[in-house]
Amino acid sequence: MKITVSSLLLLLVCSVSTGQPETTTQVCPQDIHAVLREMTASLAQLKVEVTSLQKENQAYAAKLKELEKQETEIDKLKEQLQVTQVAFSASLLASGSKTIGPSSTHTTLIFKHVLTNIGSSYDPNTGMFTAPVRGAYHFEWYIGVHASSTAAVLVKNTNHIFTAHQNQTSGYGSSSQGATLLLEVGDVVFLRLWQNDKAFDNQNHITTFSGHLLFTV
Template structure:
């Protein structure tokens, strides 16, 4: 009986002690605010992490494929660009060659036009344009001015000075005919001069009647060289409307 009483008392004490502990826990929970308690965040499970990693791996693989595709496309574009640049260089080289050929053709054409133009050089003139009479004698060599111009193609002969000026380098042919009355002073002598240097003469000396002489020459002239006729000192020359005394010349071919 005593043992039963002791057991009952023990059970009663245990129940009271448990109740007191529960009351104390409730009080402590009420006193502590939720803000002051650091509640740990829920951690993902290992299975969730594996799923995220797998998804990221798939996306990364896709990005790598796209990157490889872009790199391949870039290489193709660079190859096309290099081909286009090479073609452009070829076209530029061809254009330069064509421009050089065109310039050469223009130069040749200009040269041919120039030759055709300067190839048309010829003149012929008589000593007097009108009237009649002797010229001379003079006490010095005197340049004869042939004023009766019949033709002056290329205007290389000057009828005011009697001087022919070569427009281009080339071979030129000249002829001159002189006429005078014979007698005590009836002698005629004319010389052809190149740049002031004597080349050929034509001369006739007789005591009575009329006398004539002529000569001709082919000269290699540089552009700007001059040719003219001089009446020698103490000689005479005659001309009238029949044009006995003449001076002519023309370009055979340029050189």
């Protein structure tokens, strides 16, 4: 706000010369009290405007804080949505043709060719699926074999769940199995080839392991 200073200027120039040989000082006609009242009123108005601006700034700050809070909540919801989107599917070999086994001990099957891994909960380096949230998960596995027996068991942490078994005396055969498990956060699920058994895979990706989250609990 611009403060009117015309009256103040008049006060500064209120002393004038009369043109007589002796200089006399004439009394300024403006009332100094009136000038002070005008300046006081102007300052009061300025204070009102400043107070109004401060209130507006506080309102803007409150709105900005609320907006930041909403953005944080949206980010959390996005993270939760990503966590609940879990699915993977992989085959045993990335390329070529190979028979795994037999071995004198149980062997963890590591499925290298990853077709889908939404949520990145399956690790192709270890063959382990780790549950990111508590919920019901469904798993399926298909095991191929040539002229031998095969038994691939689904393992939850250290517990054997279901087994896909096939005793193929000649030629090619396969076995499949599925299971729905209630998993806690951090539970691991993987496939274990039974000792003295075999599993076969080739470029057609016939030995596979898949799973997905059905719903959270």
